[in-house]
Amino acid sequence: MRLRLGMIGGGQGAFIGAVHRIAARIDDEYELVCGAFSSDAAKSKASGLALGLAESRVYNSYHELIDQEKALPEHIRVQVISIVTPNHVHFEPAKLALESGFDVVIDKPATFTLAEAKQLEEVVARTGKSLCLTHTYTGYPMVKQARQLIAEGKIGRVRKVYVEYPQGWLSAFEEGNQDNKQAAWRTDPSKSGIAGAMGDIGTHAFNLAECVTGLSVSQLCADINTVVEGRKLDDDGAVLLKFDNGASGVLMATQIATGAENNVKIRIYGEAGGLEWQQDDANSLIVRYAGKPSEIWRTGGAYNGSFANYNTRTPAGHPEGYLEAFANLYRNFAQTLKAKAKGDKPTAEQMDYPGIQEGIRGMAFIENVIASGKSEQKWTPFNI
The missing domain is CATH 3.30.360.10 (Dihydrodipicolinate Reductase; domain 2)
Known part of the structure; x- marks a missing residue:
């Protein structure tokens, strides 16, 4: 089963959002189901519809996304939220997502300040949810x-x-x-x-x-x-x-x-x-x-x-590049979440992704x- 993925940021004209979406799909571990793709509501709507999402699940803000998604039935609502916004819009949506029961993927650097990163560590510990930080080059x-x-x-x-x-x-x-x-x-x-x-x-x-x-x-x-x-x-x-x-x-x-x-x-x-x-x-x-x-x-x-x-x-001699390295982080994170959901202990290889400590x-x-x-x-x- 694919994990249901939502995205905050990464709308039309944003470089890293497309990279995250490609990386999430390479191994078929995720399905993009919702998003708040821009602080501009019209741009968010246009971005989500261009990606083939249902209009009802393309939101005007990350607050709206988190509030409405957590109200949906458990078998429909988003499970993992990917945050691909500029640095100053990392901490608050990550905190809200974790406290609302969602696991989080966040682009580096983790937050705007060190103080925020420490607060986010506390939120991760308190909620028991998981966070993946996309330091791409460690994925090679x-x-x-x-x-x-x-x-x-x-x-x-x-x-x-x-x-x-x-x-x-x-x-x-x-x-x-x-x-x-x-x-x-x-x-x-x-x-x-x-x-x-x-x-x-x-x-x-x-x-x-x-x-x-x-x-x-x-x-x-x-x-x-x-x-x-x-x-x-x-x-x-x-x-x-x-x-x-x-x-x-x-x-x-x-x-x-x-x-x-x-x-x-x-x-x-x-x-x-x-x-x-x-x-x-x-x-x-x-x-x-x-x-x-x-x-x-x-x-x-x-x-x-x-x-x-x-x-x-791929077999030896076929290049493994930037998108694959990025995808390794998404794949390992997904497999860790799935193992935990089944009550299994993830392997060391599955848990091999950066998290809040690296943040x-x-x-x-x-x-x-x-x-x-x-x-x-x-x-x-x-x-x-």
Whole structure:
């Protein structure tokens, strides 16, 4: 049985809403049954009807969606609500949905502030409902393979981490461009929050580093820049990291790398070897050892571990891309919910998706990085 899915945000002209809908449908685990797709009621209605929804279940606001859906019979009402709005409209609909008995998928970063993320953690605990946070890049099979190799001690104790996310789409001033809706809200502090590039893509790099290594950042030292004249939020930055095992790292996130697209990349070096993965060649994981030729591990290889194989759909040599990585989060979340509904214990592979804890750490990263960038202190604690 498919889970009945509702969506808040993601209407016509919104990039990420379509991505969420595709990801939710790839494995046939969900059926979109309702939505409040825009704060503009007419646009919400037009978006829902274009998606083939019944007019009665296309709502004018998220308040209306939650109120009317919870009044429907249990076998009809929505079960999971996906929130794909700008950052400032994350917390309130997520809180209302959880308190109304619905599980939640929410786009990253989790909330507008760290305080809101902590409140959302309390709501999740109090309601007993579940939350999935869509940190897409952790969904790639070879990212999962890298994490498993490190957890198994294949490269020894981690010593050094380099993670980068270069983009160039904001290398010129786009805020006045009426055709660039993404720039309009992502560069607006009232909608995006206190960070620009560091909140939008720096959180992805940070999450990837912690997820793959299994370590937690304990200290940081940030250089945060606003390069394009007239911009209100950061568009470039670099962060020195210290991890809880003593390892050090460097994180770079920029949106003014002219010509760059979305080649997220991570390199990790341990006492006995190293690993390298990048989105431009997402099917490959480079494994390095001292005094030996490097190895290239590939998605679909029978030699991969259970987590990589569980999240691989196609035979070796067929690219597993961004949409599939996104879909892995939706699929794993759905299978976890279904197992719990039957009274079964989900497997570790099924429960392999980011949640509210990653959301809290992501918001803490944003607030600590911006504070560090303004501080004269070299190293600052990673406070939560």
